[in-house]
Amino acid sequence: MSDGPLIVQSDKTLLLDVDHLLADDCRRAIAAFAELEKSPEHIHTYRLTPLGLWNARAAGHDAEHVIDTLLKYSRFAVPHALLVDIAETMSRYGRLRLEAHPVHGLVLVSHDPAVLKEVTRGKKIAPMLGLQLDDETIIVHPGQRGFLKQALLKLGWPAEDFAGYVDGEHHEIALREEGWSIRKYQAMAAEGFWHGGSGVVVLPCGAGKTIVGAAAMAHAKATTLILVTNTVAARQWRDELLRRTTLHEDEIGEYSGAKKEIRPVTIATYQVMTMRRNGLYSHLDLFDAIDWGLIIYDEVHLLPAPIFRFTADIQSRRRLGLTATLVREDGMEGEVFSLIGPKRFDVPWKEIESQGYIAPADCVEVRVTLTDAERLNYATAEVEDRYRFCSTTATKHKVAVALAKQHEDEQVLVIGQYLDQLDALGEDLGAPVIKGDTPVKERERLFNLYRAGEIKCLVVSKVANFSIDLPDATIAIQVSGTFGSRQEEAQRLGRVLRPKADGRGARFYSLVARDTVDQDFAANRQRFLAEQGYAYRIIDADDVLFGNRS
Amino acid sequence: MSNSLSDALRSKNDVEIAELFRARPDLISPVPADIGALAARANSMPSVMRACEALNKWQFDILTALCALSEPISLIELLAVTSKDAQATVHELEAKALIYKDGEHYRVPTNVRTLIGDTPAGLGPRGTATLDFGLLATAPKGALEILERMMWGPPKGQIADIKKAPAHIKWLLENKFLLAFDSQTVLLPREVAMHLRNGKIFKEIVPTQPPLKGTSRKQKDVDQAAIANISTIIRWVEELAHNWSDEPPTALRSGGLGVRDLKHSAEHLGIDEGCAAFVAEVTYIAGLVVIDSDDAILPTSAFDIWLSRSMDEKWYALACLWLESSRMSGLVGRGDSKSVSALGPELDRPGTPTLKKLTLALLSANPELDPELASMHENISWLAPARANSSYTEWILREAEWLGLSGQGAISTFGKRFLESDDLGIDDALPKPVDHILIQSDNSAIAPGPLTLEVANAMGTIADIESRGGATVYRFSETSIRRGLDHGQTGEAIIDFLRKTSKTPMPQPLEYLIVDVAKRHGRLRVGVATSYIRCEDEGLIAQIIHDRKLDGFGLRKLAPQVLIAESESAELISTLREAGYLPAAENQTGVLVSAPKLRRSKSRPKPPRSLTEPAAPLDVAIDAALRSLRVGEKATSHKPREVPRTSANETVELLHHYIAERSTLTIGYADTNGGVSNRMIEPKSISLGTLVAFDHSSGEIIHFRIPRITGVSLAE
DSSP states (O other): OOOOSEEEBTTSEEEEETTSTTHHHHHHHHHTTSEEEEOOSSEEEEEOOHHHHHHHHHTTOOHHHHHHHHHHHBSSOOOHHHHHHHHHHHHTTTSEEEEEETTTEEEEEESOHHHHHHHHTOTTTGGGEEEEEETTEEEEOTTOHHHHHHHHHHHTOOEEEOSOOOOOSBOOOOBOOSSOOOOHHHHHHHHHHHHHSSEEEEOOTTSOHHHHHHHHHHHHOBOEEEEESSHHHHHHHHHHHHHHBSOOGGGEEEESSSOBOOOSEEEEEHHHHTOEETTEETTTTHHHHSOOSEEEETTGGGOOHHHHHHHHHTTTSEEEEEESOOOOTTSTHHHHHHHHOOEEEEOOHHHHHHTTSSOOEEEEEEEEOOOHHHHHHHHHSOGGGHHHHHHTOHHHHHHHHHHHHHTTTSOEEEEOSOHHHHHHHHHHHTOOEEOTTSOHHHHHHHHHHHHTTSOOEEEEOGGGSSSOOOTTOOEEEEOOOSTTOHHHHHHHHHTTOSOOTTOOOEEEEEEEETTSHHHHHHHHHHHHHHHTTOOOEEEEHHHHHTTOOO | OOOOHHHHHHTSOHHHHHHHHHHOGGGTSSOOSSHHHHHHHHTSHHHHHHHHHTSOHHHHHHHHHHHHSOSSBOHHHHHHHSOTTHHHHHHHHHHTTSSEEETTEEEOOHHHHHHHOSSGGGOOOOOOSOOOGGGGGGOOTTHHHHHHHHTTSOOEEEOSOGGGOOHHHHHHHHTTSSEEOSSSEEEOOHHHHHHHTTTOSOSOOOSSOOOOOEEEOOHHHHHHHHHHHHHHHHHHHHHHHHHHHHSOOBOOTTSSOOHHHHHHHHHHHTSOHHHHHHHHHHHHHTTSEEEOTTSBEEEOHHHHHHHTSOHHHHHHHHHHHHHHOOBOGGGTTTSTTSOOOTTSTTOBOTTHHHHHHHHHHHHHHSTTEEEOHHHHHHHHHHHOTTTOOHHHHHHHHHHHHHHTSEETTEEOHHHHHHHTTOOOOHHHHSOOOBOOBEEOTTSEEEESSOBOHHHHHHHHHHSEEEEOBSSEEEEOOHHHHHHHHHTTOOHHHHHHHHHHHBSSOOOHHHHHHHHHHHHHTTSSOOOOOSEEEEOSOHHHHHHHHTOGGGGGGOOEEEETTEEEESSOHHHHHHHHHHTTOOOOEEOTTSOEESSOOOOOOSSOOOOOOOOOOOOOOOHHHHHHHHHHHHHHHHHHHSOSOOOOOOOHHHHHHHHHHHHHHTOOEEEEEEOTTSOEEEEEEEEEEEETTEEEEEETTTTEEEEEEGGGEEEEEEOO
16 A cells, blocks of 8 residues: 555545655646635645646546556545546547538538437537438538537537637737746646647636736637726726736737727727627627637636627637636626636646746635624614625724734735725725726726825725735725625735735735624635635634734 | 056165155155155155256156156167166166166156156157058158158148048048047157157257356456445345335335335335335345334334444345245336235245256356356256256356346355355455545545444434445435434434534534534424413412312423423313412403313214104004004915925916916025025916016015926915
């Protein structure tokens, strides 16, 4: 019995003991076929999924390799049934193939007529298929490539896609590494994506996902459509691309509410893409405006449903999804994977932190005890109003102000959900407030002042949850949020994770009203970060109020 | 006069009889009275069947061949039609009393012959005519094909009509190469078949066991796989029993585990239903669970003892019981109507232990070999032709694998040691139990190996299991902590335990979680009270609670102004009044009620019966009574009450006659039980074999079935 770092569980999870000598080797070896599920301090959890195993097949690993790896690193004997299952699952890959037929276009091919028969009998699949040419070949209706792949995956017969990607219109793009150089993990992520053709890259906030996008564009050397969450993010992308690549200003267009430019590299917002006129998505034509060689989806966890549907139609174009937090409270992670492509790269946040590319963060939950009057009001409030009530109490306000005052020498962000709460805080702190109705120009002006250090404190609503690059913010104070959203919590922490010039750590305060639903939601919100190894510290609000500086 | 089986047995010496007893143990219990009784028993059908089932293919074939030859059978003849290797086998069969000696020849006991059947090895009856096989050379077209089709049996052939048989069949019949059995059936005589078979009875006859084919494995890998399986099966068994303790399934009325419960268990264990059925079965045969008298399936006290035993002991118990059990868990869900259920009464299959032992012996004889199913089945079929069944073979192989008797299909070291009753050494091969856990900041804890019983029990109450296997992943949640508190733990005790057990520092959020839950746990209390006393004067409340006269009411102070009591409010009120207080009752909404609520029974009124004087009857009633009296008179005055007897023809004739005359008749009428009674009737008509008549005794028109009428006479 070896004394390896890996424990293979019968539910197909793999537990990796990160303190083990061989942990690093093992992590690299299993990353090819197992998906990282969580990475707290001591034991990381990976999972063997059919999708992961098929991706490994697609990347050229065979079942024997997977089994050998497991046996090599496993601490205990591996259940034989699990090994048999792995071999069986992997053998299903590639029995069906999507190919480009010189005459009939896209065809589904299999040398195993039984499998072909089984899948063509599926009710969902039959309408996507056309004429059967011979025992082994069936025509696929044009435009169904994405849906067919998705449906086949669900049936457990993933199709190997040999139909290839369209190259799109050529456009020369290269990285301009002057005074900076691409980080190793960024290069690996871009290569991982390029090798797989399409897929999602998961990197922590502040770890430089834009660079991964730029590197992917340099690989593609083709016209690129970039979809981002809002106009501010679009401009950030533009600036970053100008700084990091050989692209010129007139090569990059912005397609937003304000401007409708279509250029070789076009940055569009999700908002404008999903805008409807007379019940029609009038801007979806953008997808066909140019023969795009690459489509990048920034913050892909926010991908809105219409774009989901459209993505299924453009399976022949290369697609890159970027995100820090691929958790959707609506459980649509699977859709993202099957439409954009599988996860191509993922790395524990703490690992990037240990390499110094994101700032170490101290997460603090501040427990606020409500006054008796507040508790009574809370208890009698309507159930649907309770969260709003307890997360906007006066006591919380007082604590938030005290905390901000404590850190008045540092760059502070106060983040919240409820606008009147934010307005009140802005007033008491003498800080500007940025919310949904703040014009883009004003937002940019305030962000620039903040970056320059002329404003020390900003109060922001959920418009600043993601994509806003504020390198010097070190303190975030969260006063309220979108209920139990895990990704929001992580994204908000992400605002302060850019490495600081002086190597300082960041601090993230989350104010939670004790003994209320706020506390339950907070527990759920913190799960993603806790699973990434961010251990929350709990302090009492009284310690803040009465000066015991933590 | 030929020798009989009892004569043959009588001539055996003690050693030979002892050998017979060893070969056929059913003959010795109970001990037969004399050799005659022994012979009778040896020739009894059940015993013969049992003995024949224990034969291998070769022995069975030789016995069949013996049955195909005419008695007395000479050894030379047998060897000629089979193989010269048969000689030793004849002695084996003779030792088992499946054949017996008659001088230099052999005979077959009648029931052995019956068992083998009329057409041994597909050979038909003997013909009587002498045959000229030379004629076959001149056979018409198609005749030889007919013979070839019948030569390996069955020796019967169907044709449309023997009189109109086609020419070639006619030729065969004329030359006695076929015999006519009836107008549509022809038979191939034994001599012809033997001639066509070139004088041999069997196409091929294999005196030795076929070699076992399969994939070769390395013993090290085999043992690795086996040990994983061993730890897994024991974990499954314990997990299942724990699960059933939490949510006991209800047994079906027919006994056994319902399909839905089986599915639930399979999901719980994360295995397929076939495997879950097997786990349920071994748990059941090991006595770890039992179907209670109220149909709940629950772990037994033996399970608690089991938990404290070593892995060696646990596995040995499972393997032993499995091996000896005649239950075939593979049958679960396979019945024609899907009615065969795990733990149910329909799983027993005779011969299962033998098949299991044969399978293990085969695996054991071929170490480092993962046999192909087909080859395994071929072997089993040779060893026990009467019992072999390819599904059973498949199930036994997979069960042996689940149990870890084999690993990767080949016999494991543990399986071998088990068969040789050696020290198993499982405890040494399994990872050592650990007594610590690693707590992480996401409120999960990991036991990096099998936990000691004590820690596992403690963790089980305060955390939920998220993932099982070599390690166990636990998750703490509000619910799990509350469960721990419900089990009588305190917040401090839980924190102490975790601090002591965890190798990693306790994350602060978890500590807060435990403290928070402990703080809230039990803050709300629920109890039972039958009535209460409330009073704004706290002094009076104090006085009441100290009043000796009210001692029996179990008064308890809940709040300064509230007492609760265990008695009904009415009783409490009257006692309080007696004690000199001035209580008043209040209703559910706290409103004072001026008088105690009147008490009412919830049952419906049920007044007692009373004996009353009869009132004068109504005229209608008197009329009815009179009419009835008259009829009664008419019926009883017909004395002596003889049942009239007339013949069937007479009956119908008389009836027609009296219908026309409109007379009152007496008939004898048989009821469904054959009893005959007298009826006084006025016949109306006859239709469809029934007589329609007015019956005086019932006062109704009744249909009498004529065949049941025993006789008719005019009423006097």
